[in-house]
Amino acid sequence: MEKLYFFDETFYWGRSGKRATVIEVECELKEDVRPEELRQSVLNALRVHRNFRVRPVIVGRRFFAENYEVEQVTVVCEDGHPRSLGTKETDGLMLYVTYGESHFTLHVFHGLADMRSICAFLNTVLSFYCHTNDACQPDADSIDTFPCHEHILNGGAPGGPVGKFNPQEHDIFQLPEKLFSCTTTRQRIIDIDVPLKPVLDFARENGSSVVPVLNVVIGRAIRQRYDVGQKKIVCYVPTDLRPVFRFESGGNGAIPFSLPYTAETDRMPAGERARRLREELKVQVRPENLYTTVERLWSDFDQIFAAPQSVRQTSALVVKSGRKKDSAINTYGMSYAGHLDFGEAIAQRVNSVGVSAGSYSYPLWFIACEYKGVIRLRLVQAFENDRLAIVIHQELYALFPGTIYTDRGIHDFDSFPLGSVPLINDNAI
Secondary structure, three states: OEEOOHHHHHHHHHOOEOOOOEEEEEEEEOOOOOHHHHHHHHHHHHHHOHHHHOEEEEEOOEEEEEOOOOOOOOEEEOOOOOOEOOOHHHOOOOEEEEEOOOEEEEEEEOOOOOHHHHHHHHHHHHHHHOOOHHHHOOOHHHOOOOOHHHHHHHOOOOOOOOOOOOHHHOOEOOOOOOEOOOOOOEEEEEEEEEEHHHHHHHHHHOOOOHHHHHHHHHHHHHHHHOOOOOOEEEEEEEEEOHHHHOOOOOOOOEEEEEEEEOHHHHOOOHHHHHHHHHHHHHHHOOHHHHHHHHHHHHHHHHHHHHOOOOHHHHHHHHHHHHHHHHHHHOOEEEEEEEEOOOOHHHHOOEEEEEEEEOOOOOOEEEEEEEEOOEEEEEEEEOEOOOHHHHHHHHHHHHHOOOOEEEEEEEEEOOEEOHHHOOEEOHHHO
């Protein structure tokens, strides 16, 4: 039994319950799935990636991790029904796998890892499944988690915040859509596949990069679809702390920042908008600003850890207040998994990869990843109306012909009930 590192533990407090943050990575193959080989490949990957075997335990008022060799893992034919992670439905693990005729999906609780680490885990699964030479040589940074926030704070502040955008000081636009019930994990999923090369060409020509370019299009689409006025459209964007503060981790190594899109920006040509958002992004991800966010998060959770109520009572309050706060200061969210490359042998057998997670803190969440020359922008929305998604597709198609729209319909995400987590008395340790 081991203590969870700070940032990993925050997800057990703040992203648990009925509407837990469970990341789904779907992998479409060029062949029919072989279920038993897939099961064995996942087991082999779990023996490599130690932190993916974690089973949470509550000791006193904190989360700990039980971690030992895994003998079985839930790999089942998909049936459309969500499961409860950490229960008998998933053999006690915080992940499981579903499969269809020629695709499979990893379902992973965010407390285990972020997208970079989950994609590394997928790479290992595919290496075993496709019998490549890389199966026994996973990247060192994908094997286990690391106390990244502790590392950052121990290094001290690199300086005071510079130009950090504080959404609480601004009037933020909220999408005026009728949302699904807050008691359900039901979401609507839409894929927009954008050809990568013209996006990169456009970004280079205008001194920008992929995330600002996508936000330029989404910001414009929101202003076209709704009466935004002078309010700011704000995107919640996680950024990888590993290259900034020089550490490696196979767990969670990111922190969010706010990227604003203003009425003034919207009046500019598309290229100038992309350049401006790139400049804004560069300011927001300065080490001084990211350090401030880490420091504030640590301070907030120090108070949570010290609260007198039980973990289960406190966690429910943390989830509710955290999502209410996130909703008030963000219009939508975007995660960018970046370029995925599993090697030529695997590429010959894998058609596409798509990533999604339930959008509960704000009504619209995008997860983008690059694979085989395509950016798959997967929209997860907490409302039925597809008009905004259609406008986003139209805007992207106008800039990047060949963009494809696919409505994947309604999907129910998984849960993580804290009631299933074992309780251990402090004195028993």
